[in-house]
Amino acid sequence: MFSLADKTAVTGVGETAYGRESRKSQLTLTLEASLAAINDAGLTPKDIDGVIPYAAGGIVAEDFVTNFGLPDLRYSALTPMGGASPVAALQSATMAVATGVANHVLVALGRGSISGGRITQRLAEMPQMRLVSEFEMPIGTNAPAQFYAHMARRHMELFGTTSEQLAEVAMTCRRHAQMNERAMMRKPMTLADHQASRMIADPLHLFDCCLESAGAAAVVISSVERAKDSPHRPVLIGGVAEGHPDSPSAITQRPDMTRLGIARAAPIAFAMAGVEHSDIDVAEIYDCFTYIVLCQLEDMGFCAKGEGGDFVSNGRISLGGELPVNTHGGLLSEAHIAGMNHIVELVRQLRGDCGERQVKDAEVGLVTGFGDLGDGSIAVMHR
Amino acid sequence: MxxxxxxxxxxxxxxxxxxxxxxxxxxxxxxxxxxxxxxxxxxxxxxxxxxxxxxxxxxxxxxxSGSGKVHSWTVSHHPFHPGFKRETPYVTVTVDLAEGLRLQGVLEGNDASALAIGREVELTFNDVDAELTLPGFRLV
Structure with a gap:
């Protein structure tokens, strides 16, 4: 059977500065990060013949043709899965490159400055939120923190998961961010800080919630043959998959609220890459909320359902621990670039370019995406 | 003002x-x-x-019937939609209805302390105005 394993590599990564706001437009930020990724791959924009923009971003393939003067765009697609989009785009890009449709696919994502009041409006207008918008927003369920609080509360009631265990995820990300000059939040966070942070949607405190950021990141996917010419040590995509949960359009209607789409994708990606959980040296896990990290670790099979709270405790997910998670600080402490920053970080870890926060001898790693009420995506990469 | x-x-x-x-x-x-x-x-x-x-x-x-049991809940402290600013904190429950479906609604009395998975509740009808009634729940 045709397999996508090891057909492609991430040849270039790039990003802008990250901050709470930017004077630059979303398109400018996206193009700036794209250019950085293309340069990093040792290519010029004229080499790009495939583009996957961020579906939720309002930026389209035409913007890249116009601004870069792409001479022959042969492939464009969208992967509309919220925060699962960037890693799902790796699957789409790999399919395009492995089948010879395109040579170098650019995957780019930018987020402009967003004022709090507009988030609920933006969500309400997304087609995949239609049922939530019709039936739940009128009663006061308006934002992701509220949607996911129901999942987290049920997990706590069923399995005894605690707020202190969720704090482990937040504190780990913060510790890692202190070793990352690009990170927005580098002030140390204690358990007391986490517990004292204001309640947003019980059981989620402010420090269980990701940042809002302006900035952009991008990667270039090329065939393994072409990757040999790239200036960096190639980082190969060994396995990649997307998965969708039951009742993807309303969490309330999901038979098992604690099971995410990645539960379907992870076995496919692991098998494709031919690796076991114990082979994973570093994991960049989508962290819009602390609970979502814990739940994905369970759904990927790093521990049984209900054991995520114990799994993330006692330093296991810290640098130097058994499974270092979010070595850049994640969405919780680096920046919310919808997980494109997670892909960039994994590639740099596998290149060995992460300095103080480098996972020693990292050879195999994974990156996940999560979005739109439970969609999941995962890529296993190796050097 | x-x-x-x-x-x-x-x-x-x-x-x-x-x-x-x-x-x-x-x-x-x-x-x-x-x-x-x-x-x-x-x-x-x-x-x-x-x-x-x-x-x-x-x-x-x-x-x-409108009767059911609590599946999960949250207490919203932050008004993500400014229209709910005066109501925070408010409790929203997701309920397993007796007939097997799920429904979400605001909990009457806004006290989450008595909630647990499986706690029995019944549907309430919250009339917003002449055109709109929203589903809610109360403990039984």
């Missing part, structure tokens, strides 16, 4: 469609109506065109 200064933005309201109108009409009459498949009699919610069991496009509407 002027009166207009106190004015909060209007809360989001459902958009009526052919598929969901009977549900909202039912609530306004203080009845919980859900779709029943014309092919296999399976109940479903939220309203949608097709039965995922037998793929029948036919359905009618049937009234449910």
């Amino acid at each position: 002027s009166a207009s200064h106190d004015q909060l933005p209007e809360k989001p309201r459902p958009e009526y469609s052919d598929e969901n109108q009977p549900y909202w009409d039912g609530l306004r009459e203080h009845k919980l109506l859900v779709q029943r498949c014309g092919g296999c009699n399976t109940l479903r919610h939220y309203p949608r065109p097709l039965c995922d069991g037998c793929y029948s496009l036919e359905y009618d509407w049937t009234e449910l």
